Amino acid sequence: MTAVSSSILWYTTRASGIVSLLLLTAVMVGGIMTATRVGGGTVPRFAVAEVHRRISLIAMIFIILHIATTIVDSYVNVGIVSALIPFTSQYKPIKVALGTVAFDLMLAITVTSLIKQRISHSLWRTIHWASYLAFPIAVIHEILIGTDFRFAWMILLTAGCVSAVGLALAWRFWAHPRPGGALTAVPSRTAPPKRSKAIVTRAPAAGPSRRRGSSKPKGTS
Amino acid sequence: MAVKLELRIDPVACDGYGHCAEVAPELFSLDEWGYPILRSGQVPTALVAVAKLAVKQCPRKALSLATAVDPPARRR
Numbered sequence: 694m695t696a697v698s699s700s701i702l703w704y705t706t707r708a709s710g711i712v713s714l715l716l717l718t719a720v721m722v723g724g725i726m727t728a729t730r731v732g733g734g735t736v737p738r739f740a741v742a743e744v745h746r747r748i749s750l751i752a753m754i755f756i757i758l759h760i761a762t763t764i765v766d767s768y769v770n771v772g773i774v775s776a777l778i779p780f781t782s783q784y785k786p787i788k789v790a791l792g793t794v795a796f797d798l799m800l801a802i803t804v805t806s807l808i809k810q811r812i813s814h815s816l817w818r819t820i821h822w823a824s825y826l827a828f829p830i831a832v833i834h835e836i837l838i839g840t841d842f843r844f845a846w847m848i849l850l851t852a853g854c855v856s857a858v859g860l861a862l863a864w865r866f867w868a869h870p871r872p873g874g875a876l877t878a879v880p881s882r883t884a885p886p887k888r889s890k891a892i893v894t895r896a897p898a899a900g901p902s903r904r905r906g907s908s909k910p911k912g913t914s
Numbered sequence: 915m916a917v918k919l920e921l922r923i924d925p926v927a928c929d930g931y932g933h934c935a936e937v938a939p940e941l942f943s944l945d946e947w948g949y950p951i952l953r954s955g956q957v958p959t960a961l962v963a964v965a966k967l968a969v970k971q972c973p974r975k976a977l978s979l980a981t982a983v984d985p986p987a988r989r990r
Contacts, residue, residue, distance in 0.1 A: 727973070730931060739933040739971045814927065814975050 702766040707840055709759035711850070714835055716752035718854040721828050723748060724821075725861040746806070753803055756796060791834035798827035828858060918982035919957045921965055923950055927976035934977060938968040956982050 723745035732738040760776050763769065770783035777797060779790035805812060805820045832855060841847040921941060930948035934941070940961055942950040957965045957979070969977040 733932065733936075737933075737936040738931060739936050742933065742971070742973060810970065810975070 699766055699768050702762045703768060705762040706759055706766060709755045709762065710835060710839065711841065711847070713752055713755045713759055714832070714851070714854055716748060716755060717828055717831060718857050720745065720749045720752050721824065721858045722861045724824060725858075725865050729865050749803065749806075753799065756799065760792075760796065785838060788834065788838040791830050791837065795827045795831035795834060798823045798830070802827065825862075919962060919965065919979050920955050920982040921952055921957055921969075922978045922980055923952065924976040924978070925949075927974045929974050929976075931973045933971045933973060934968045937971050938964045941965055941968065 723741065726732070727738075727742045727745050730738055732741040763771050764773050764776060771789055772781065772783070775782040775789055775793055777793065779793040779797075780786050782789035782793075801820055802824055805817050809817050832851065835851065836842055839847065842851070928949055930944075932944055932948050932950075934950050935944045938961070941953055941957065941964065943953060945951055962979075965979055969979055
């Protein structure tokens, strides 16, 4: 491998790692938005879910590029086995292993989502919870091994990504009432609800959702 | 005539996300709590593709398409 092509690979590894961080942040925030039922007005909820799915696939492409260029680059001794099995790398085994573990989790989440129609919902959901493990592990991998992490812009970028996910997560678990504001077909005043012409609007955010929780008990998890 | 299909809602799995009514307003309306109500028992041939999309988009896998049983229109 010549010096030039090796440096191209190295720059690609670094760049694709940074792009992956940004995309994973978008995936996390998008996933939290899907679960908390953001949308329903100008942007429909199924569109939020669809954007979340598609960005996650794009993120996987960048992560695979990040891994592939690392393996192909002869400057660092990371073999193809290390892409899937942690602690097998000659180069910084523990720090590379963090990336491997995060990738394994993301692979499991992606595969179970692709075959979601054929597996049980609870299995899909359980594995999907691993996102909250995969993202921080990936960020720790970046902080410990990232060549660019010594620069202020990269530290700021990382801080921004972590805060974005942290805020979304805090909002999901503490601030946002469950279930989120329902899409409701407003019944006309004269006809009974089932025969009414459905006008899809958003229910008021806070008040009715609490009432709904008590008036119509449903399994929520 | 093609096989007649009808949509089925699993009321236990459904959690009122409302994606179905967004994807296929021709097939679903929502009650005041945001849970879907089928507009008709059978899926019109022209809407089969939309119905399949709605089934796929359901975040809770609460929708399914099945061969319609006779008499075709089962209404509550």
